[in-house]
């Protein structure tokens with residue numbers, strides 16, 4: 001369960017980038033919300049496959065943690081939170097975005113020509129204040145990722161790949177156990193974006 005929906009979704013994002021031609025030697029891939037559940041596992045999976053990963057985080061204090069997962073560049077989220085120009089400097093070959101909102105708009109604006117973005121989250125907002133410029137001038141692709149209704153054959157591939165590619169020792173290191181009785185107290189930390197990696201709740205500790 002430490003992998004959970006977050007890890008499975010991270011793998012669906014990686015597979016979507018690959019399906020659309022983003023390869024390890026093609027340039028940097030940016031991951032937003034990198035210290036969270038999806039972001040941490042996406043960073044780890046991409047780095048393990050040889051991608052250069054730029055990790056965007058609101059918690060620069062977690063830079064060492066992100067480097068430990070394999071990120072090569074750490075970027076302060078503040079660089080992505082102001083409404084920017086429709087197009088900015090071309091930086092990323094690929095992106096995995098958990099934020100949505102202005103962050104995703106800025107990611108789209110800084111994709112390289114034919115860059116590919118896998119969007120799976122909305123922690124930064126439901127709206128998407130972008131323009132068509134990245135799509136019609138840089139041929140950027142925006143792929144939506146949904147874990148819930150994903151067809152079974154793709155799910156099976158995702159879980160098989162997680163079993164093969166995820167470094168279980170690192171997954172353990174990024175996972176914190178919280179007792180069921182403490183979940184309510186923990187919940188606000190999620191909403192404040194302060195949880196690092198994954199939280200595991202052993203609901204049946206006597207079986208563990």
Ligand SMILES: NC(=O)c1ccc[n+]([C@@H]2O[C@H](COP(=O)([O-])OP(=O)(O)OC[C@H]3O[C@@H](n4cnc5c(N)ncnc54)[C@H](OP(=O)(O)O)[C@@H]3O)[C@@H](O)[C@H]2O)c1
Pocket residue numbers: 005006009032033034035036037038039056057058059077098099103119120121122123124125145146147148190192193194195196197
């Ligand atoms: N599409 C799907 O099927 C699917 C499946 C699973 C999850 N999701 C969605 O994916 C998102 C991430 O899930 P998660 O499990 O990784 O959550 P999480 O563990 O709470 O991580 C979210 C991370 O986003 C960053 N963040 C927080 N507030 C932000 C803001 N205002 N703007 C930009 N970044 C912010 C923080 O990382 P930093 O401190 O490093 O910035 C935080 O740790 C959620 O929106 C979730 O609903 C979607």
